[in-house]
Amino acid sequence: MNSDFSHKIQQRRTFAIISHPDAGKTTVTEKLLLFGNAIQLAGSVKGKKGPHARSDWMSMERERGISVTSSVMQFPYRNRTVNLLDTPGHEDFSEDTYRVLTAVDSALMVIDGAKGVEDRTIKLMNVCRLRTTPILSFINKLDRDIRDPIEVMDEIEKVLDIQAAPINWPLASGKNFKGVYNLYTDTIHVFTQGQGHTIPDDIQIKGLDTAEAHALLGEYAEEIREEIELVRGATHQFDLEAYLKGELTPVFFGTALGNFGVREMLDGFVEWAPDPQPRATRERQVAPIEEKFSGFVFKIQANMDPKHRDRIAFMRVCSGTYNRGMKVKHVRIGKEIKIADAVTFMAGDRSHVEEAIAGDIIGLHNHGTIQIGDTFTEGELLKFTGIPNFAPELFRRIRLKDPLKLKQLQKGLQQLSEEGSTQVFFPQESNDIIVGAVGVLQFEVVAYRLRDEYKVDAIYENVNITTARWVESDSPREMEHFRRKASTNLARDGSGHLTYLAPTRVNLQLAEERYPDIRFYATREH
Numbered sequence: 001m002n003s004d005f006s007h008k009i010q011q012r013r014t015f016a017i018i019s020h021p022d023a024g025k026t027t028v029t030e031k032l033l034l035f036g037n038a039i040q041l042a043g044s045v046k047g048k049k050g051p052h053a054r055s056d057w058m059s060m061e062r063e064r065g066i067s068v069t070s071s072v073m074q075f076p077y078r079n080r081t082v083n084l085l086d087t088p089g090h091e092d093f094s095e096d097t098y099r100v101l102t103a104v105d106s107a108l109m110v111i112d113g114a115k116g117v118e119d120r121t122i123k124l125m126n127v128c129r130l131r132t133t134p135i136l137s138f139i140n141k142l143d144r145d146i147r148d149p150i151e152v153m154d155e156i157e158k159v160l161d162i163q164a165a166p167i168n169w170p171l172a173s174g175k176n177f178k179g180v181y182n183l184y185t186d187t188i189h190v191f192t193q194g195q196g197h198t199i200p201d202d203i204q205i206k207g208l209d210t211a212e213a214h215a216l217l218g219e220y221a222e223e224i225r226e227e228i229e230l231v232r233g234a235t236h237q238f239d240l241e242a243y244l245k246g247e248l249t250p251v252f253f254g255t256a257l258g259n260f261g262v263r264e265m266l267d268g269f270v271e272w273a274p275d276p277q278p279r280a281t282r283e284r285q286v287a288p289i290e291e292k293f294s295g296f297v298f299k300i301q302a303n304m305d306p307k308h309r310d311r312i313a314f315m316r317v318c319s320g321t322y323n324r325g326m327k328v329k330h331v332r333i334g335k336e337i338k339i340a341d342a343v344t345f346m347a348g349d350r351s352h353v354e355e356a357i358a359g360d361i362i363g364l365h366n367h368g369t370i371q372i373g374d375t376f377t378e379g380e381l382l383k384f385t386g387i388p389n390f391a392p393e394l395f396r397r398i399r400l401k402d403p404l405k406l407k408q409l410q411k412g413l414q415q416l417s418e419e420g421s422t423q424v425f426f427p428q429e430s431n432d433i434i435v436g437a438v439g440v441l442q443f444e445v446v447a448y449r450l451r452d453e454y455k456v457d458a459i460y461e462n463v464n465i466t467t468a469r470w471v472e473s474d475s476p477r478e479m480e481h482f483r484r485k486a487s488t489n490l491a492r493d494g495s496g497h498l499t500y501l502a503p504t505r506v507n508l509q510l511a512e513e514r515y516p517d518i519r520f521y522a523t524r525e526h
């Protein structure tokens with residue numbers, strides 16, 4: 001093994017931020033990029049942020065879509081190479097978020113200190129738990145009056161069911177916010193206001209019981225000392241192994257807007273967060289240090305650059321090295337393809353990658369041959385696993401305004417379903433075309449894109465379907481019987497898999513009871 005290569009892999013950190021909307025994900029991202037020298041002045045990651053109103057979504061997305069950097073951002077920090085993957089903010093795109101989380105090795109959880117643990121954080125945390133993704137936490141907005149930090153710790157432990165180990169502790173909050181005290185180095189990092197757009201000086205005071213500390217803390221000195229005594233006794237100690245196993249989260253406090261505490265958090269992150277981890281395939285585990293290249297596609301994004309109208313397939317490199325112009329095997333279609341012009345995401349520019357190694361993300365131009373979940377290798381027949389479709393909860397029947405546009409509609413839906421933007425179902429007993437989604441905004445995207453890219457105007461009607469299940473059986477006879485008996489409820493999905501469309505939950509339950517030899521799946525692997 002080439003030791004230079006394994007060293008480079010050890011320096012990789014690939015992660016995503018999980019948070020409830022408005023907790024400060026975007027602001028934290030900006031500051032991280034500032035520390036990574038990837039942007040000059042924080043504040044340019046995304047333009048004006050509209051309210052989460054529906055009508056705003058398209059323009060917002062377009063605005064963001066122009067900048068490739070909003071999807072994957074690579075920046076250097078203290079000899080490490082950090083890959084930060086963006087996750088969609090709106091819960092209607094939770095499926096997309098899940099798939100992004102399959103491509104990272106750890107996550108950063110941002111919590112609004114005034115609000116504590118909110119519901120979207122709980123959901124995302126559960127997703128991380130499915131894969132035992134290590135989580136580091138940042139409690140944000142300390143420049144405001146936050147809740148009692150001990151209570152917030154408690155809430156993390158109880159509601160998220162993970163041990164919380166504070167690394168630093170806030171010295172008051174809101175108007176009185178003085179800084180943070182590192183429980184391990186016995187150092188105060190002093191908060192200075194108005195440094196949001198620059199890399200702030202790190203003003204340190206060693207020790208809590210010093211004249212300098214007293215001068216800083218003033219009337220709060222005694223109270224804070226007592227609180228920290230209590231915290232030391234009552235909270236978990238940081239334990240690297242427990243963190244890597246997803247059982248414990250190290251917690252940092254700060255204010256992203258004030259760019260304070262972010263550096264301390266980033267320092268902890270690059271030190272402790274896991275380097276690229278092995279990934280499972282149907283055949284075997286793939287280790288990042290294997291010489292041969294392999295990777296899988298976890299996301300496809302359209303119209304990243306409106307001028308070029310291209311679609312980019314995001315691939316996580318799982319092993320080996322990608323070199324520009326190399327030939328790889330597209331395992332699903334069994335073909336060798338040359339990747340001449342993969343894009344990378346360094347420093348906010350869409351530049352050509354000469355090289356990418358395990359842990360990195362590269363973007364491939366997709367002309368319709370790449371689907372979510374596709375595996376690429378240097379020849380070995382592997383299939384990376386764990387990239388699911390979720391059973392939709394919302395359904396619409398599509399009716400064309402112009403029936404002559406059927407071909408375009410089918411093509412559009414085919415592509416949109418391959419990209420994971422929606423799911424499409426073709427019932428066995430009718431000519432209906434049904435689209436399914438996890439969140440209602442997905443329909444809006446589908447309608448918009450069908451109109452914009454495929455020139456298809458359609459009407460989206462409500463339809464009496466509550467949920468869907470992919471069905472399978474080991475017994476061909478039982479399957480045949482089921483197909484005859486339940487045919488009015490059966491459909492093919494976009495990739496031809498048989499699916500049961502249930503009008504009600506009760507109906508689904510009855511079907512499951514009536515056909516014990518049929519397996520009903522709420523998720524399906526790509």
Ligand code: GDP
Pocket residue numbers: 019020021022023024025026027028049089140141142143144254255256257258
């Ligand atoms: P996101 O929805 O999680 O991406 O959140 P944003 O980063 O867009 O932040 C939501 C709002 O909170 C914005 O108005 C930010 O300016 C504000 N915000 C973010 N961090 C802080 C902070 O540390 N202190 C204060 N007072 N406001 C913050």
